[in-house]
Amino acid sequence: HTFWGIVPAAGVGKRMAADRPKQYLPLAGKTVIEHTLEHLLAAEIWAGVAVAISPEDPYWPELAISRHPLVHTAPGGKERADSVLNALDYLQDRAGEEDWVLVHDAARPCIAAADVHKLIDALKDDAVGGILALPVADTLKRVSDGSISETVDRSAIWRALTPQMFRYGALRDALRDAAAKGSVVTDEASALELQGRRPKIVEGRPDNLKITRPEDLPLAEFYLKQLS
Ligand code: C5P
Numbered sequence: 001h002t003f004w005g006i007v008p009a010a011g012v013g014k015r016m017a018a019d020r021p022k023q024y025l026p027l028a029g030k031t032v033i034e035h036t037l038e039h040l041l042a043a044e045i046w047a048g049v050a051v052a053i054s055p056e057d058p059y060w061p062e063l064a065i066s067r068h069p070l071v072h073t074a075p076g077g078k079e080r081a082d083s084v085l086n087a088l089d090y091l092q093d094r095a096g097e098e099d100w101v102l103v104h105d106a107a108r109p110c111i112a113a114a115d116v117h118k119l120i121d122a123l124k125d126d127a128v129g130g131i132l133a134l135p136v137a138d139t140l141k142r143v144s145d146g147s148i149s150e151t152v153d154r155s156a157i158w159r160a161l162t163p164q165m166f167r168y169g170a171l172r173d174a175l176r177d178a179a180a181k182g183s184v185v186t187d188e189a190s191a192l193e194l195q196g197r198r199p200k201i202v203e204g205r206p207d208n209l210k211i212t213r214p215e216d217l218p219l220a221e222f223y224l225k226q227l228s
Pocket of ligand 1: 076212
């Protein structure tokens with residue numbers, strides 16, 4: 001098996017309302033994205049990791065990890081899915097159609113190398129692939145106009161995390177199809193679902209949070225301490 005990493009890191013982090021994209025915010029003595037990449041690289045399975053970076057991004061070239069021999073810089077796109085497609089295109093001469101690609105958000109710095117291995121061990125012989133995900137703890141409500149219309153059966157609902165692991169050719173085709181149809185896909189699995197595939201889920205860990213709001217940073221710092 002051959003494994004490629006793709007890290008979409010071209011978002012601007014609107015919900016963070018900070019002076020720079022959230023992947024460059026300081027976290028436990030480094031930037032968020034340095035933690036993310038160091039944890040991924042610690043899994044030691046990579047043929048290479050392509051990081052999708054906005055062409056106007058002044059922060060990325062300043063980081064030593066941007067020159068790591070396994071790290072490649074691909075151009076970011078308008079939406080997350082465009083960034084992932086660009087990174088897939090960047091890898092086209094290196095990756096084989098059946099190679100595995102693991103897509104992991106730059107904004108998830110607390111990914112444990114053990115969780116990367118858990119995903120790979122569970123799915124490396126699977127035809128389709130799948131994602132790390134978590135069962136939902138809270139009771140779920142369907143809401144419209146500020147009031148509850150029903151309670152949703154939470155036993156059938158999982159939260160999608162990353163990494164998400166699919167075959168190179170299948171992921172490229174699914175994302176291209178979704179783009180051509182104008183379908184909104186906020187993760188890789190949804191693009192494959194649109195093609196009628198059934199990605200598997202592998203239970204991840206609650207500490208694999210996505211930095212989204214300012215209060216996520218101290219939480220991530222706490223989780224990073226527990227991980228090390
Ligand atoms: O905004 P959100 O939290 O969904 O972003 C998830 C990941 O996708 C982040 O790591 C972000 O940098 C990345 N992204 C991207 N290109 C975009 C938008 C988001 O690579 N155009």
